[in-house]
Amino acid sequence: xxxxxxxxxxxxxxxxxxxxxxxxxxxxxxxxxxxxxxxxxxxxxxxxxxxxxxxxxxxxxxxxxxxxxxxxxxxxxxxxxxxxxxxxxxxxxxxxxxxxxxxxxxxxxxxxxxxxxxxxxxxxxxxxxxxxxxxxxxxxxxxxxxxxxxxxxxxxxxxxxxxxxxxxxxxxxxxxxxxxxxxxxxxxxxxxxxxxxxxxx
Amino acid sequence: xxxxxxxxxxxxxxxxxxxxxxxxxxxxxxxxxxxxxxxxxxxxxxxxxxxxxxxxxxxxxxxxxxxxxxxxxxxxxxxxxxxxxxxxxxxxxxxxxxxxxxxxxxxxxxxxxxxxxxxxxxxxxxxxxxxxxxxxxxxxxxxxxxxxxxxxxxxxxxxxxxxxxxxxxxxxxxxxxxxxxxxxxxxxxxxxxxxxxxxxxxxxxxxxxxxxxxxxxxxxxxxxxxxxxxxxxxxxxxxx
Numbered sequence: 483x484x485x486x487x488x489x490x491x492x493x494x495x496x497x498x499x500x501x502x503x504x505x506x507x508x509x510x511x512x513x514x515x516x517x518x519x520x521x522x523x524x525x526x527x528x529x530x531x532x533x534x535x536x537x538x539x540x541x542x543x544x545x546x547x548x549x550x551x552x553x554x555x556x557x558x559x560x561x562x563x564x565x566x567x568x569x570x571x572x573x574x575x576x577x578x579x580x581x582x583x584x585x586x587x588x589x590x591x592x593x594x595x596x597x598x599x600x601x602x603x604x605x606x607x608x609x610x611x612x613x614x615x616x617x618x619x620x621x622x623x624x625x626x627x628x629x630x631x632x633x634x635x636x637x638x639x640x641x642x643x644x645x646x647x648x649x650x651x652x653x654x655x656x657x658x659x660x661x662x663x664x665x666x667x668x669x670x671x672x673x674x675x676x677x678x679x680x681x682x683x
Numbered sequence: 684x685x686x687x688x689x690x691x692x693x694x695x696x697x698x699x700x701x702x703x704x705x706x707x708x709x710x711x712x713x714x715x716x717x718x719x720x721x722x723x724x725x726x727x728x729x730x731x732x733x734x735x736x737x738x739x740x741x742x743x744x745x746x747x748x749x750x751x752x753x754x755x756x757x758x759x760x761x762x763x764x765x766x767x768x769x770x771x772x773x774x775x776x777x778x779x780x781x782x783x784x785x786x787x788x789x790x791x792x793x794x795x796x797x798x799x800x801x802x803x804x805x806x807x808x809x810x811x812x813x814x815x816x817x818x819x820x821x822x823x824x825x826x827x828x829x830x831x832x833x834x835x836x837x838x839x840x841x842x843x844x845x846x847x848x849x850x851x852x853x854x855x856x857x858x859x860x861x862x863x864x865x866x867x868x869x870x871x872x873x874x875x876x877x878x879x880x881x882x883x884x885x886x887x888x889x890x891x892x893x894x895x896x897x898x899x900x901x902x903x904x905x906x907x908x909x910x911x912x913x914x915x916x917x918x919x920x921x922x923x
Contacts, residue, residue, distance in 0.1 A: 528754055528755065529751065529754055529755065530754055531754075563698050564696050564697070564698035564699050565694035565695065565696060565697070565698070566694045566695050566696075566697035566698070567694040568694075570694070570697075594697065594698050595697075595698075595701060597698065598697075598698045598699075598701035598702040598705070599701065599702075599705060601702050602701070602702045602703075602704075602705030602706045602709070603705070605706050605709075606705070606706060606709035606710075609709070609710075609713075610709070610713060613713070624800050624918055625714075625716050626713060626714070626716060627716070627799065627800055628716040628799075628800035628801070629712060629713035629714060629715060629716015629719065630713050630716065631716070631799075631800070631801075632712070632716060632719055633709055633712045633713045633716070633719075636712070637709060
């Protein structure tokens with residue numbers, strides 16, 4: 483139980499899923515960039531090892547989320563991330579979004595869009611990654627193989643930009659970061675940023 | 684608050700739409716891979732031409748991809764480099780870089796096509812025609828094929844003697860007017876211009892005349908021996 487001035491926000495399973503997905507994403511990004519950029523390849527070498535690590539981390543990537551899906555709290559959070567309320571649209575539109583007293587739910591509109599983009603990015607990277615891993619077994623025509631290559635590369639860069647923004651916002655909002663680390667959030671912060679959730683039933 | 688009963692509440696399922704929309708966009712881009720990739724290639728190619736930082740390598744789809752069949756990119760300094768020409772020849776020869784550069788030179792500009800799909804337009808190479816090196820060494824009458832070896836210690840390739848004598852088969856030592864960088868197979872590599880990239884041995888260390896054609900490294904994994912661009916490996920690229 484959290485002390486009275488803190489609100490329960492994320493379960494241990496959710497925090498584990500977040501942390502292990504983040505670790506896998508960093509491994510994938512590191513190995514992927516070395517394999518992709520000639521200047522880094524020349525510095526590091528060891529391509530077969532890097533390839534193996536990249537492939538294993540990629541295959542493991544969906545597991546934390548699939549595990550969390552077995553818990554009702556994670557499914558409830560996904561439901562909350564999915565739905566846009568009128569306050570969410572206003573949050574996206576207004577420049578004074580953080581001071582205007584909008585009654586935002588457990589997640590704000592930016593978090594909802596980021597979640598959707600991260601999810602889609604993961605699916606696209608996993609799908610194209612499998613196509614690149616098994617082109618002959620899947621009997622892929624050249625066009626698709628070429629398409630999978632260019633989409634895998636482009637989606638990586640898009641997701642990298644998203645990750646940088648994600649880390650920047652986490653840095654700017656220590657209380658939101660603390661909630662993902664400890665599971666609970668300061669009540670005052672929650673009332674300010676997630677009014678509808680903090681004062682909810 | 685009881686998170687387990689959180690009501691998704693009212694509102695439109697925007698999250699799902701964004702998710703499915705992005706996944707659909709990715710799938711469509713995969714299906715349109717060829718054109719998308721060619722477009723990006725052009726963009727990247729024109730940027731890379733004016734790029735001194737190497738950052739244009741970050742742009743997807745464009746330009747070269749670097750392969751090696753060993754753990755890392757092999758390295759040999761310009762001073763230490765030697766090219767052996769041997770096997771069924773009258774005078775086995777060893778050339779260093781200045782010795783190779785002193786031969787009658789020729790330049791060629793061709794698209795470079797990889798069997799995995801990427802293509803780099805109008806690449807400018809210069810070097811020495813393989814036929815000139817073969818003539819200088821004196822091919823013995825019982826030779827029918829040429830083998831190429833790489834100083835990576837693993838890679839091999841081969842051509843029939845007739846293919847090897849084509850005027851667009853070169854031993855090259857410059858790329859776009861500069862010494863060939865290590866990742867491109869420098870200091871010296873083959874350029875078999877009308878065939879897929881795997882026929883052009885990188886990090887070339889030896890040319891051997893042999894009595895009988897033997898398949899090279901990738902041919903043992905099913906690639907075509909006669910790797911003409913557009914007429915082999917089940918592909919339909921425009922010939923280079």
